Amino acid sequence: MTRRSMAWVIIVLLAIASLGVAAFDDGVPRTEAERTQALAQRFACPECDGQSVADSNASVAANIRELIRSEVAAGATDDEIRDRLLRAYGTDVLLNPPATGVSLLIWVLPAVVVVGAVGALVSIALRRRTHTLSTDDDRRLVDAALRTREWTER
Amino acid sequence: MNSVLGYLFTMVGLTSSVVGALAGFYALRSGQLRLLRMVRQWSWLVLVAGVGCFVVMEVALFQRDYTVSYVQQVGSDSTPALFNFAALWSALEGSLILWVFLLGGYLGAVLYKFRDRGNDPLLGWALVTMLGVSGFFYALLAGPANPFVQVTVPLGFVGPGPNPLLQNHLLVAFHPPMLYLGYVGFTVPFAFAIAALATGRLGEGWLVETRRWTVIAWGFLTMGIVLGAWWSYEVLGWGGYWAWDPVENASLLPWLTGTAYLHSVMVQERRGMLRVWNLSLVCATFCLTILGTFLTRSGVVESVHAFSDGAIGPWLLVFFAAVAGLSVGLIGWRGDELRSPGSIDSIRSREAAFFANNVLFGALAFVILLGTVFPLLAEAYDGTRLTIGRPYFDSLGRPIAFVMLFLMAAAPVLPWRKASSELLSQRLFWPAVIGTGSMVLTLLLGGRGLWAVLTFGLGGFAAGAAGRQVVLATRRQGWRGLVGRTNGGMIVHLGVVLVAVAIASSETYKTDRTATLLPGESMSVGDHQFTYLELGADENDRRSRVYALVEIDGEDIYAPSIVRFRQQGMSLATPSVRTGLTEDVYLVLDGVPDENDGPIRLRVILRPMVSWLWAGGILMGVGTLLAVFPGKRRRGTDAVSAPVEAEELAGV
Incomplete structure (x- = not known):
């Protein structure tokens, strides 16, 4: 094992370890205030064009923040708070569209497009690979051209 | 007086755009290229009209000439000079004046830059396209969004002044013009792409001609977006800089496709691949600027930017459909001639990295487009009312952004065609040390959170790769190692890293x-x-x-x-x-x-670390300037993809 590959092993191990430490201690809200804040970021202020309850200065947002705070203090779970807000304000309070009905599309379509694009790329790359440049003469010409370009660009 | 003068300039602009475009179309179709001289003259007149409209409206604003309908709408006796100047773009009609003014400016710049290529059909078609676009915007100004209507002034009228949000901070004088310089600037590469399709000169010529224009438009758009975020932060009082508001998204969409294009264009220049894709990206970028204008100016979405004036919405939608249809039609028509000769040899090559880059930028643009227009479509379809906000864009955008950061580290060190493991291990070593080092440092300083730490790690990795490139180039070439597209691009990358780090830390540790x-x-x-x-x-x-x-x-x-x-x-x-x-x-x-x-x-x-965001934006602007810094003169030709004599090559 060369010195560089040993160094690489150390780098990769250190990176994995760091991510592990970071993830172990990750964003789980500890205090009630933090939990209120985290929850407030997940709901929309019904009157302010898609701003979250946490961001908005509108009075309705302040009311919802207060409601979340009191529910958190009373020990309600996240789902209970969500249901409570849904009953009080309707679906306008959801920042994240539900994965049902028409709005399921908004989650499915990106996946379909990404998978499709990657698939198309891979298939193009594979198909092209089977009949690439035909003769050695072609190859030489291309290499000469590339050399010329690199030379002139320098 | 101002009304009459302004309307006169509008009509001059409309007439010369339409006549110029028709004359050019006729000249090019019939092959009478001498007639193209006329097109150039009409184009100059369009520039004159654009400047005229702009100056007349500013004069009217400063004279508090309330007989002009637009001044009555946004002017006021008490607005300070700076905000009065900026009042021109504070509502729908005036922002269209800014649009035709800037388009006239770009038209003039194209005419000047290509002044010795007057009879070139490529330039001819490009001018016809630009005149067509300007004709459309002048038609809006002349008809449904006329700012120069003469109105009577009520007794004791002192004017409402612009929207309070638009007279509260210095940045309103800079953010909209920058953004529009970007939006409108993409008309130039679009026009040359259409010209390439129309003339059949589909090689790399049009690309090389317009790449600097594209970079400049991109730079302006970048600055416009960053300044907009800054304005939002300093003025709106919600403590954030990006709300995933539909209009913010609309400005990000052409930026994403434009960024994808700036990268994929290099693949075409070097390897002759991706011709259809590049043409599509240029056309898509332009279409998205029109779509963005539609979203902003038609009142279909609720947004802090929407002027909620429905009059021009349908017009813009029709124009959008026409531009999209024309682009798709032309690309389909030339489809056979657009087959590209090259292929990818290895996944570990720069072209493969650019392919991946384009997939990611395309996917991100798609996600944002979907999230922006889906509520509209859903409501039209069955009346469902949806809000799509930050959690959606975060959850889909974040993974894409991470892979992008990783690519930003790997791609600059990858050679074209194929890289060996040995080479990668050598070139990526220090970037990897910096990346891991920044993660360890974050943990030592007490920072936690997987997403943030990962961003710092990948950011350090990418910064290391970009920094390595800059250091090597300056060591070799001195100060010239900082200019040119590649080196300037690396400076832009450093700016992007600053932005990413700023976003991660200001969101996570808020x-x-x-x-x-x-x-x-x-x-x-x-x-x-x-x-x-x-x-x-x-x-x-x-x-x-x-x-x-x-x-x-x-x-x-x-x-x-x-x-x-x-x-x-x-x-x-x-x-x-x-x-x-x-x-x-x-x-x-x-x-x-x-x-x-x-x-x-x-x-x-x-x-x-919010201030890193502005610093990163400024660095991206500086990098863009360095990237377009005039270096050695090289004239683009079509020769790269045209047949070349073997001796000619071997002789060098």
Whole structure:
């Protein structure tokens, strides 16, 4: 094992370890205030064009923040708070569209497009690979051209 | 007087755009290239008309000429000069004047740059396309969005002035023009792409001609977006800079496709691949600028930017459909000639990295487009009312952004065609050390959170790769190692890393507290102590202001305020921000008491490293300037993809 590959092993191990430490201690809200804040970021202020309850200065947002705070203090779970807000304000309070009905599309379509694009790329790359440049003469010409370009660009 | 003059310039602009475009079309179809001289003359006239419209409207604004309908809408006796100047783009009709003014400017720049290529059909078709676009916008100005209508002035009229949000901060003078310079600038590469399709000169010629134009438009758009984020942060008082508002998204969409294009174009230049894709990206970018204008200016979406004026919505939608249809049609028509000769040899090559880059930028653009227009479509389909906000864009955008950061580290060190493991291990070594080092450092400093730490790691990795490139280039070439497309591009990458780090830390380590305080009372947030001293007030003939004096850590005194604009009867909570290298302290007055010694509601937001975002934006702008810095003169030709004599090659 060369010195560089040993160094690489150390780098990769250190990176994995760091991510592990970071993830172990990750964003789980500890205090009630933090939990209120985290929850407030997940709901929309019904009157302010898609701003979250946490961001908005509108009075309705302040009311919802207060409601979340009191529910958190009373020990309600996240789902209970969500249901409570849904009953009080309707679906306008959801920042994240539900994965049902028409709005399921908004989650499915990106996946379909990404998978499709990657698939198309891979298939193009594979198909092209089977009949690439035909003769050695072609190859030489291309290499000469590339050399010329690199030379002139320098 | 101003109405008549303004309308006259509008009609000159409309007539010369239409006549010029038709004359050019005829000349090019019939092969009478001498007639193209006429097109150039009409184009100059379009520039004159654009400048005319702009100047007349500014003069009318400064003269408080309320007989002009637009001045009656946004002018006022009490608006200060700077905001009065910026009032031109503070509503729908005026922003169209800015549009035709800038388009005229780009037209003039193209005419000047290509002044010795007058009879070239490629230039001819490009001019025809640009004249067609300007004809459309002049038609809007002449008809449904005419700002120069002559109206009677009510007795004692002093004018409402622009929207209070648009006369509250210096940045309104810069953000919209920058953004429009970007939007409108993409007309140039689009026009040359259409010209390439129309003439059948589909090689790399048109690309090389327009690449600097594209980079410049991209740079302006970047600055426009960053300045918009800054404005939002300094003015709107919510402590954030990006709300995933439909109109913000609309500005990001052409930026994403434009960025994808700036990268994929290099694959075509070097390897002759991706011709259809590049043409599509250029056309898509232009289409998205029109779609963005539609979203902003038609009132179909609820947004802080929407002027909610429905008159021109259908026009813009029709224009969008026409441009998209024309692009798709032309590309389909030339499809056979667009087959590209090259292929990818290895996944570990720069071209493969650019392919992946394009998939990612395309996917991100798709996600944002979907999230932006889906609520509209769903409501039209079955009346469902949806809000799609930050969690959606975060959850889909974040993974894409991480892979992008990784590619930003790997791609610059990858050679074309194929890289060996040995080479990668050598070139990526120091970047990897920097990346891992920044993760370890974050943990040692007490930073936690998987997403943030991962961003710092990948950011350090990418910065290392970009920095390595810059260091090598400057060592070899001196100061010239900082200019040119590749080196400037690396500076832009460094700016992107700063932006990514700023977003990650300011989102992850944000603290947000609201408290009710009586004079003399204190609250502590994070490591800071905030003491509310007293309430103050002042006023002038435009606005009245109530401010709270708040002492931070017993040193600095800041004054978040609530400003009430008289004419509009609208109040704004104007934040007071202590900007620092590592942390911003953001104070907002949520509520003021009726009596002076009553309690205030004070909101305190601590956001680390927000200023890195602006620094990163500025660095991206600087990098763009360096990238277009005129280097050695090289004239683009079509020769790269045209048949070349073997001796000619071997002879060099």
